[in-house]
Amino acid sequence: MKRALISVTDKTGIVEFAKGLAEIGYELISTGGTAKALRDAGLDVKEAADLTGFPEMLDGRVKTLHPKIHAALLGDLHTESHVAAMDKAGIEPISVLCVNLYAFEGTVTGPHTLEKAIESIDIGGPAMIRSGAKNWAHVAVVVDPSDYPAVLCALQDGTIGERQLALSAKAFRHTAYYDSMVARYLTKAAGESIYAETLTVGFKRTIALRYGENPHQSGSLYVDPLGSPGVAQAKRLWGVELGYNNLNDADGAWELVADLPSPACAITKHGNPCGVAIGASFGEAFRLAKDADPISAFGGVVAINGLLDEEAAAAMIEKGNKLDVVIAPGYTEAALEMFRNRSGWGKDVRILEAPLPGSEVGLALRSIRGGALAQDTDEDPGGEWRVVTAKHPTEEQLAAMKFLWKIIPHVKSNAIVVGTSTRLLGVGAGQMNRVQSVRLALEQAGEGAKGAALASDAFFPFPDSVETAASAGIACLVQPGGSVKDDKVIAKADELGLVMCMTGIRHFRH
Numbered sequence: 457m458k459r460a461l462i463s464v465t466d467k468t469g470i471v472e473f474a475k476g477l478a479e480i481g482y483e484l485i486s487t488g489g490t491a492k493a494l495r496d497a498g499l500d501v502k503e504a505a506d507l508t509g510f511p512e513m514l515d516g517r518v519k520t521l522h523p524k525i526h527a528a529l530l531g532d533l534h535t536e537s538h539v540a541a542m543d544k545a546g547i548e549p550i551s552v553l554c555v556n557l558y559a560f561e562g563t564v565t566g567p568h569t570l571e572k573a574i575e576s577i578d579i580g581g582p583a584m585i586r587s588g589a590k591n592w593a594h595v596a597v598v599v600d601p602s603d604y605p606a607v608l609c610a611l612q613d614g615t616i617g618e619r620q621l622a623l624s625a626k627a628f629r630h631t632a633y634y635d636s637m638v639a640r641y642l643t644k645a646a647g648e649s650i651y652a653e654t655l656t657v658g659f660k661r662t663i664a665l666r667y668g669e670n671p672h673q674s675g676s677l678y679v680d681p682l683g684s685p686g687v688a689q690a691k692r693l694w695g696v697e698l699g700y701n702n703l704n705d706a707d708g709a710w711e712l713v714a715d716l717p718s719p720a721c722a723i724t725k726h727g728n729p730c731g732v733a734i735g736a737s738f739g740e741a742f743r744l745a746k747d748a749d750p751i752s753a754f755g756g757v758v759a760i761n762g763l764l765d766e767e768a769a770a771a772m773i774e775k776g777n778k779l780d781v782v783i784a785p786g787y788t789e790a791a792l793e794m795f796r797n798r799s800g801w802g803k804d805v806r807i808l809e810a811p812l813p814g815s816e817v818g819l820a821l822r823s824i825r826g827g828a829l830a831q832d833t834d835e836d837p838g839g840e841w842r843v844v845t846a847k848h849p850t851e852e853q854l855a856a857m858k859f860l861w862k863i864i865p866h867v868k869s870n871a872i873v874v875g876t877s878t879r880l881l882g883v884g885a886g887q888m889n890r891v892q893s894v895r896l897a898l899e900q901a902g903e904g905a906k907g908a909a910l911a912s913d914a915f916f917p918f919p920d921s922v923e924t925a926a927s928a929g930i931a932c933l934v935q936p937g938g939s940v941k942d943d944k945v946i947a948k949a950d951e952l953g954l955v956m957c958m959t960g961i962r963h964f965r966h
Contacts, residue, residue, distance in 0.1 A: 460552035461485045461504070461525070462494070463581065465559055466601060471497040473554065473604040480612055482552060488512070521580050529553060529587040533594050552611070553588040554598045557581040557634050561681050564641050573645075577638055582631045589631075592624035593617075599630040633658040640682055650819060655830055657819070662688070668700045675700045686710060686813040690783065694796055695806035698781075702757070702806060706781050709759035712866040714812045716859075718762045721745040722866075725756040732863055732880035739767035746777075748880050749900060757781040761812060769794040783808040834865050836961060841934070844946050845956045849932055852877060853955055856909035857934040864911045865963040871913035872897040872921075874905055874930070881908060890914070894921045898928040907931050913963040915939040919948035926952040936962045 460482040464470050467490065474484055474494050486494055487504045494501045505511045508522040528550040531538045542549070558578040588595040596616050598607050603623070610616040636658035643650060659678035668675030677698075679688045687707040692698065698706075709724040716722070716734060721741035723731035730752035735741030738760045746753045755778050760768060764784040769791035772779060782795070782805060795807055818833040843849065849857065855877035863873050867885045872893040874882035882901030884893030890912065898905050906929030915938045916922060922945055925933060937958030939945065949956040 457481065457483045457548075458552075459483045459485060459528070459548060459550045460554065461529075461550050461584070462554040463487045463490050463504075463584070464554060464556045465578075466556050467493055468601040469604050470494070470554070470601070471499075473598075473601075473608065474499055476604075476608040477552065477611070480608075485550070517579065521583060523547070525550075525584065526587050529584060529595055530591050531594070532591065549594065550588070551594060552596050552598070552607075553584060555581050555585050555588075556599050556601075557585075557630075560634065560641075561637050564637070565681055570645055573641060578634070582634065585627050585631050589624040589627035592620045596620050597623050597627040599627050633660070637682065651830060655828075657821070658682075663698065665700050666697065669704075673700075677703060684814050684816060684818050685811045687783070687808075687810055690808040690810035693787070693792065693807045693809055696804060698806055698808075702781050705757040706759070706783050706808065708866060709757045709781075710783055710810060711813060712863065713759040713761045715815075715862045715866075716761060720761050722759045723748075723753045723756045724759075725752045728867055728883060728885045729863060729880065730756060730883065732875075734859070734878040737767055738762060738764060739771040742768055742771045744879050748882070754778050755780055757783065759783045761785070763788060764791050766790045766794060773798040779805050781806045781808060783810055785810065785812050834963060834965070836861070836865065836963070839960055841957045841959050842937075843955070844937070844942075844958050845949050845954060847950070847953060847955045849955045849957065853909060853932040854957075857911060857932060857957055860909055860911035861934055861959065864913045865965060867913065867965065869913050869964045869966055871963070871965065872910065874898060874901040874908050874910050876904075876908055881905065890916065891918075891921045891924055894924050898925065898930075901928070905929050909934070911935070913965070915942065915962075916945045917941060919945050922948045922952065922954065922956075926954055931955065933957070934959060936960060938962070 458481055460477045462474055462484060463486060471493065478484060478499055484494060484499060484501045485504055485507055486501045491501045491503055508524045510522055524547055527542060527547045531542045531549055533539060533549060558576050560576040563576040564573050585597060585599060588597040596607060610619050636656040639656040659680055661676050661678050663677040665675040665677060667673055677688065687703060687710050705724045705727060708727055709722045712729055713720055713722040719738045719741050720734045721738060722729055723745050731745035731748040733741045733744035735744055742758065758772065758779050763786045765788050772782060773794060786809060815835055817835050820831050820833045822829045856875065859877050860873050860875050863880060864871055867873060867883060870887050870890045870893045872884035873880060874897045881904040882897035884896035887893040901908060908930060909932045910925050910930045912935040915936050917939050918941060932955035934957045937960060946956060
């Protein structure tokens with residue numbers, strides 16, 4: 457008789473799957489709670505302990521770790537010596553293995569103790585999956601309930617052999633992901649650095665994107681269950697499917713606005729902020745942010761760091777506005793209705809609800825050809841600023857520099873931003889020399905640069921940037937310092953009557 461071994465934590469659809477197996481002549485073997493669920497459904501089930509002749513022990517830690525299970529899964533039925541050895545030991549092959557694992561991820565992402573986490577580490581399940589998946593030519597391994605209907609159909613029509621290699625690959629992805637969760641959790645619990653000899657990070661796909669940055673590139677969105685929540689966990693409340701570029705821009709806006717006091721608004725375009733403001737309300741914050749660069753804001757991503765209300769929605773849907781994505785931690789029902797009913801907007805605007813990211817240091821990954829770069833996320837460690845000029849900042853100037861210093865880590869280097877204590881007025885991003893970024897930021901700020909502040913993500917290598925800023929009316933500058941020409945840069949600021957602060961912290965973003 458054909459045999460199937462079923463042992464699952466997630467029992468979604470398992471009764472129907474087992475009934476289908478029984479109807480096409482499979483003997484069912486199971487363990488513990490799964491066996492009980494199948495018996496309660498009226499199915500005839502053989503306990504694994506009856507098969508092995510060895511009872512479960514160590515509080516269930518040992519159930520299926522036995523030759524009569526693993527030889528039945530690993531035996532190559534095309535190899536005479538394997539068949540002979542199995543016959544001699546009285547072992548019949550298992551041709552269907554249906555297993556999913558203890559809910560380790562669910563345990564460690566909720567309230568738990570280390571002891572509870574340890575008991576949620578599955579041993580027998582991964583061992584069986586790996587055995588069956590290695591012997592894929594003779595075993596159909598099913599780890600995902602969504603595959604049950606297709607597997608049953610293939611078993612019924614005799615085409616299961618065409619699926620078994622793909623099922624094997626999926627099974628190994630399943631165990632690799634599971635082990636990555638365990639390894640990463642225990643690494644942190646042990647106080648070890650994540651930057652160890654191997655980096656194990658598991659991601660789960662949540663959206664298969666239509667394409668990547670460009671239509672000829674494939675793409676998907678994956679979430680990191682052990683990472684801090686953010687845009688990857690966003691819920692789409694309205695609008696068409698998100699694209700790669702939508703998500704990338706939304707992430708930039710979301711990370712930025714989370715660093716600001718509420719009510720604040722950030723607008724991004726092509727990975728850089730084009731408008732940022734703090735207002736008396738979210739509606740005012742949006743209008744001020746948009747006014748910084750109305751042309752770039754057209755088709756941009758808007759993020760606010762609080763409940764999006766009717767006033768803010770009314771400002772966003774004004775005639776002439778076009779937004780690709782709106783993201784907030786929450787919406788009033790009236791605001792949502794305004795978005796849905798706005799004539800001309802239709803479903804082109806994606807309305808997202810997401811948890812605001814925290815400020816704890818996380819893991820940032822960037823792929824390069826042949827590998828990946830890993831580093832901590834860029835969270836400003838704080839520290840004492842130094843006033844390096846003879847002239848000291850007023851309270852308003854210091855507030856302006858502090859505000860801009862929160863924006864600068866979110867602008868691509870070489871990064872220059874110009875603004876006040878509540879508004880971004882100009883941005884120079886991604887230029888190959890710093891003085892060019894200064895010129896671009898000042899050009900965008902226009903007359904607003906007079907009396908405003910300027911921030912730089914890295915030191916000024918020469919006094920030319922200070923001279924250019926002063927000629928436009930900038931009153932104060934903040935930069936990390938650290939150039940061999942710091943003394944000349946400071947001297948130039950003093951000569952021109954400017955205020956300059958140094959933070960000691962650089963914020964490159966390439």
